[in-house]
Amino acid sequence: MCDDKKSSVLSIAFYPWFALGHLTSFLRLANKLAQNGHNVSYFIPTNTLPRLLPHNHYPGHLTFIPVTVPPVDGLPLRAETTNDVPSSAIHLLMTAMDLTRDTIEAHLVSIKPDVVFYDFAYWIPDLARKHGFKSVLYITSYIARCAYFAPDLKSGHQSTGAEIIAPPPGFPSQHFRMQAHEAETVADVGKEQDGLQGITISERMRIAFGKCDAIGVKSCKEMEKVYIDYCEKIFGKSVLLAGPMVPKTPSSKLDEYFDGWLTGFGAATVIYCAFGSECVLEINQFQQLLLGLELTGRPFLVAMKPPKKYETIESALPEGFEKRTKGRGIVHEGWVQQQLILQHPSVGCFITHCGVGSLSEAMVSKCQVVLMPQAVDQFINARMMSLELKIGVEVEKREDDGLFTKEAVHKAVSLVMEEESEVAKEMRVSHDKWREFLLQEGLEDSYISSFIQSLRQLTIG
Numbered sequence: 001m002c003d004d005k006k007s008s009v010l011s012i013a014f015y016p017w018f019a020l021g022h023l024t025s026f027l028r029l030a031n032k033l034a035q036n037g038h039n040v041s042y043f044i045p046t047n048t049l050p051r052l053l054p055h056n057h058y059p060g061h062l063t064f065i066p067v068t069v070p071p072v073d074g075l076p077l078r079a080e081t082t083n084d085v086p087s088s089a090i091h092l093l094m095t096a097m098d099l100t101r102d103t104i105e106a107h108l109v110s111i112k113p114d115v116v117f118y119d120f121a122y123w124i125p126d127l128a129r130k131h132g133f134k135s136v137l138y139i140t141s142y143i144a145r146c147a148y149f150a151p152d153l154k155s156g157h158q159s160t161g162a163e164i165i166a167p168p169p170g171f172p173s174q175h176f177r178m179q180a181h182e183a184e185t186v187a188d189v190g191k192e193q194d195g196l197q198g199i200t201i202s203e204r205m206r207i208a209f210g211k212c213d214a215i216g217v218k219s220c221k222e223m224e225k226v227y228i229d230y231c232e233k234i235f236g237k238s239v240l241l242a243g244p245m246v247p248k249t250p251s252s253k254l255d256e257y258f259d260g261w262l263t264g265f266g267a268a269t270v271i272y273c274a275f276g277s278e279c280v281l282e283i284n285q286f287q288q289l290l291l292g293l294e295l296t297g298r299p300f301l302v303a304m305k306p307p308k309k310y311e312t313i314e315s316a317l318p319e320g321f322e323k324r325t326k327g328r329g330i331v332h333e334g335w336v337q338q339q340l341i342l343q344h345p346s347v348g349c350f351i352t353h354c355g356v357g358s359l360s361e362a363m364v365s366k367c368q369v370v371l372m373p374q375a376v377d378q379f380i381n382a383r384m385m386s387l388e389l390k391i392g393v394e395v396e397k398r399e400d401d402g403l404f405t406k407e408a409v410h411k412a413v414s415l416v417m418e419e420e421s422e423v424a425k426e427m428r429v430s431h432d433k434w435r436e437f438l439l440q441e442g443l444e445d446s447y448i449s450s451f452i453q454s455l456r457q458l459t460i461g
Contacts, residue, residue, distance in 0.1 A: 010455060013041040013113040015104060016138075017120035018069070018093055019082040020277055021357055023048065025140035025218060026117065027055055028245050032448050034058035041111050043067050043104060045080035065107060070099040083277050091194035094204075097121060098196045108133070114459045117216060122204045125211035134458050136240065137212040141356050143219050143239065145380040146209075147227040148176055150234040152190075156206045161187040172226035175387040181402035182379045189376055209235055214458055216240045218356075220447060222437065223389070240454045243447025246364055246438050247339060247357070254340040261330065262301070262341070268348030271300040271413060272341055272367070275353035279374050283307040285403065287318045289351075289372075290331065292409025294321065298417070299328040301347075303336040342367055349417050351409075354378035359385060362392075364435055368416035368427060370395060372404070390430040392416070393423060 012033055016026035023044065030040045035058055044052060046066040056062050069080045075092040079085050085093055097120065105127050108116065112131075117138040118124040128135040139146055151168045152159050161184035167176050178186070190202035199207075209215070215235065220243050221228060228239045253259070262270055271293060275281070281289070286307035293300045310316040313333040338358070341347060342365040350367040352358045353374045359381060362369050369392030373382040385392045393415050396408045415423045437443070 008456075010038045010115065010452070010459070011041075011111060011113045012038055012455075013043070013108060013111060013116045014138075015043045015116065015118045015121050015124065016140075018045055018048075018080060018097055020048075021355060022119060022140050023052060023081070024055070024357065025245070026138065027052055028247070029117070029138070029216075029218065029242055030062055031055070031057050032242070032245075032444070033452070034061035036448065036452060037061060038452070039063075041065055041107070041113065043107070045069050047078060048080050067100055067103060069093075069096050072096045072099070091192060094120065094194035095196055098123070101127075105131075115455055119208065120204065122208040122211075125208075125213070128213070134213045135211070136214050136216045136455075136458075137208050138216040138218075140218060141377045142227075142381060142384060143217045143224050143231055144173075144176065144227040144384050145377045146215075146217075147171065147230045147234075148380055150231055152202065153206050153209045154234050156203065158190060158200070158202055159187060161185075163187075170230070172230055173388065176380055176383045178379055179397065179399050179402065181397075181400060182373075185402075186376050186379070212237070214238045214240055214454075216242060216451075218242050218245045220244050220443075238454070238458075240451055240458075241447055242451050243444045244360070244438050246444065247360055249339055249343060250337070252337070252340070254337055254344065258301070258336065258341065259344070262344050262346040265299045265346045267345050268366075269299060270344075270347045271296065271298055271349045271351065271417075272303075272347050273300065273351035274303040274336070274338060274358070275305075275372075275374065276355045276358060277335070279353050280305050281307045281374075283310065283316055286316055288404060288406045289409055290321060291318055292406035292413070293329065294325055295406055295410040296413050296417075298349075298413070300325075300330070301341070302329075302331045303338070304331070304333070306333060349413060351413070354381040354385070356381065363431070364438055366431075366435070368424065369393070369431070370409075370412045370416060389434060391427055391434060393427065 014026045014030050016022040030042050034040045040062045043065050046068050049064055049066050072092045072095050076085060101123055113133050115134045115136055116124055117136045119138055125135040148167060165178050165183045192201050214237055220241055232239050306313050307316050313331050339361050342361055347367055350362050351370040351372060352362055354371050371382040371386055371392045371394040373379045382394050386394045393412045395404050395412045397404045415421055416427055418424055
């Protein structure tokens with residue numbers, strides 16, 4: 001490695017968890033670093049590489065290194081990402097990732113990086129100490145979620161659901177309380193065992209946070225300063241800010257079919273609903289969501305996977321639904337150009353599962369936002385958006401089991417889409433403020449410049 005770190009080009013490696021949201025989030029940062037002239041090696045599952053290859057914007061500095069995902073008993077053949085497996089098989093995918101340790105080590109010995117970014121590969125810091133590079137745990141979600149669980153991550157305590165309903169002592173906000181069903185879901189996930197050593201996910205993350213040289217996060221102090229400070233205090237190490245990493249609007253055009261259909265409606269009248277590439281609802285909740293959209297009387301476009309135990313969208317639709325909503329509603333199975341849909345002038349409301357990528361796209365759109373969190377970090381994301389940043393309304397759910405009704409969906413949409421609603425006015429003002437902030441010229445460049453300086457300081461420390 002070069003001794004003059006302040007002026008040198010950094011050699012940086014990335015090894016994200018095998019989930020598309022993590023892979024794309026890491027890649028966004030990798031592109032930013034490559035754009036600034038640093039040499040980036042990005043480890044990616046072999047068959048997933050073609051999907052991300054078009055998003056390598058600086059091939060002169062950013063190199064994809066394909067990694068064969070080892071076979072594991074019970075893991076579907078050719079499965080590489082969480083998109084390829086049911087939730088019950090996630091632990092097998094973690095085992096497969098852990099089995100790549102020797103392969104990754106051999107590559108790192110050859111590359112001789114200054115810094116390696118990782119998340120679920122908790123053994124990267126051990127390789128860092130062995131081979132003389134620095135390790136950065138990179139968080140692809142808002143750091144508020146990590147702050148909420150920071151004391152447990154630090155101590156290794158396995159909390160019960162009842163213990164994590166309320167924020168930990170000293171937590172800088174009381175907005176982030178969880179419902180009973182949410183807390184139980186989080187606690188159950190933390191107890192799940194995975195990987196070669198059979199450790200729990202909580203223990204995996206405790207080691208990942210405890211052994212890294214620094215924590216990196218896709219965030220900014222304007223949004224999360226109190227949570228950044230809290231994490232630095234709890235973990236006793238620096239939190240490096242990469243900035244908000246706002247997704248750029250694609251240069252491609254929206255599919256003619258969707259563009260033509262949307263254009264048939266007035267400005268800001270269409271409801272768009274999507275729950276990401278992995279979320280799969282139970283049939284009851286799938287149908288309640290659609291019936292709630294029907295109740296609004298507004299046009300809607302839904303992009304979603306079939307509910308659990310159903311092969312197709314059509315077979316799961318409520319009885320008579322297709323006939324009743326013909327001409328004003330589309331329920332599409334599969335991927336859509338979400339960013340372009342959100343920018344379409346006819347779309348006025350976005351119902352989201354609160355994944356970080358979708359929220360980032362929502363924040364730079366002009367759509368009103370309805371929040372329907374479905375999984376672990378999404379619960380905290382929803383509170384942050386609705387109660388702190390005030391750019392969305394959350395659909396009400398039952399406290400005990402987390403189920404929502406068609407009436408609750410209708411109520412949330414009405415609150416944000418009725419022009420004279422006080423809630424809608426407040427959300428619109430706050431949303432406009434944050435959109436202008438995120439899109440301001442020079443914001444990301446400033447954060448990336450500081451981030452790179454922090455990495456240089458880390459390598460000489």
